[in-house]
Amino acid sequence: xVEIDIASEVQGWFVGEIGVWTGHPGGAWQxxxxxxxxxxxxxxxxxxxxxxxxxxxxxAFADPARRWVQLHDETLTEVVAVAREASGAxxxxxxxxxxxxxxxxxxxxRWLSLTEHLSPNERYTxxxxxxxxxxxxxxxxxxxxxxxxxxxxxxxxxxxxxxxCIERIGDAWWAGTDDRGLWRSDDGHTWKRVDCPTAAVFSxxxxxxxxxxxxxxxxxxxxxxxxxxxxGPRALFCCLVVDADIWVAGADPGGLWxxxxxxxxxHRTGPFLRVCVVCGPMGGGGx
Numbered sequence: 517x518v519e520i521d522i523a524s525e526v527q528g529w530f531v532g533e534i535g536v537w538t539g540h541p542g543g544a545w546q547x548x549x550x551x552x553x554x555x556x557x558x559x560x561x562x563x564x565x566x567x568x569x570x571x572x573x574x575x576a577f578a579d580p581a582r583r584w585v586q587l588h589d590e591t592l593t594e595v596v597a598v599a600r601e602a603s604g605a606x607x608x609x610x611x612x613x614x615x616x617x618x619x620x621x622x623x624x625x626r627w628l629s630l631t632e633h634l635s636p637n638e639r640y641t642x643x644x645x646x647x648x649x650x651x652x653x654x655x656x657x658x659x660x661x662x663x664x665x666x667x668x669x670x671x672x673x674x675x676x677x678x679x680x681c682i683e684r685i686g687d688a689w690w691a692g693t694d695d696r697g698l699w700r701s702d703d704g705h706t707w708k709r710v711d712c713p714t715a716a717v718f719s720x721x722x723x724x725x726x727x728x729x730x731x732x733x734x735x736x737x738x739x740x741x742x743x744x745x746x747x748g749p750r751a752l753f754c755c756l757v758v759d760a761d762i763w764v765a766g767a768d769p770g771g772l773w774x775x776x777x778x779x780x781x782x783h784r785t786g787p788f789l790r791v792c793v794v795c796g797p798m799g800g801g802g803x
């Protein structure tokens with residue numbers, strides 16, 4: 517087995533596939549323990565990770581020898597997206613909605629749904645984007661927002677289509693839908709469709725003067741003149757992360773790819789077949 521410097525991995529890359537893997541694009545990868553869970557969400561905090569899986573929510577560590585800590589109870593069974601609110605507390609989401617936890621008398625987490633009152637499609641949450649002033653949830657029904665930390669939720673004018681990704685880029689929010697392309701909002705409530713060559717947008721990222729989206733048939737990049745070009749292999753890219761001069765993309769199926777020349781060439785890395793989420797050195801990820 518390849519030995520990896522644990523101290524450096526605290527600031528390294530993490531990939532969610534079957535289990536969580538740590539390493540570097542183009543280099544060696546090592547799985548964090550023998551946990552064969554399908555991973556859908558990752559969120560970094562200091563030396564640990566929140567890991568959303570098909571079997572609940574876990575806390576994992578950069579040290580592969582450390583055991584994962586179970587954070588879910590019997591009500592939080594499948595986690596598609598995970599984030600941290602301003603206090604650092606975890607927020608989990610999935611097919612049963614958005615949930616937060618409080619400690620019981622034994623100090624164990626007990627989870628409370630914040631969207632139980634909504635319709636089934638509004639509850640089914642694919643992605644979370646939490647800012648101090650506004651929470652955004654991308655659901656099967658569209659984008660929902662909360663201005664009070666998840667206590668109350670409002671429908672936006674981007675409804676009627678499943679939303680797969682939401683990213684905060686600069687002062688704006690960007691959202692990708694299954695069948696209506698790419699959208700932009702300055703306030704989270706009012707959305708405007710953005711010209712994009714693909715109607716299905718599963719991932720969004722920004723790199724200097726480039727805007728990147730991942731669709732059914734590959735990655736598209738938009739330059740400062742608003743010109744779009746295809747980039748990379750033809751695959752369904754469900755996560756995109758940019759860190760400095762490295763662009764990383766996860767395909768399902770298709771594995772993990774990276775580029776160091778602004779998307780002109782891409783290289784496959786690691787033993788991965790289906791990558792749903794990547795967490796970069798600065799904490800960036802994809803749902």
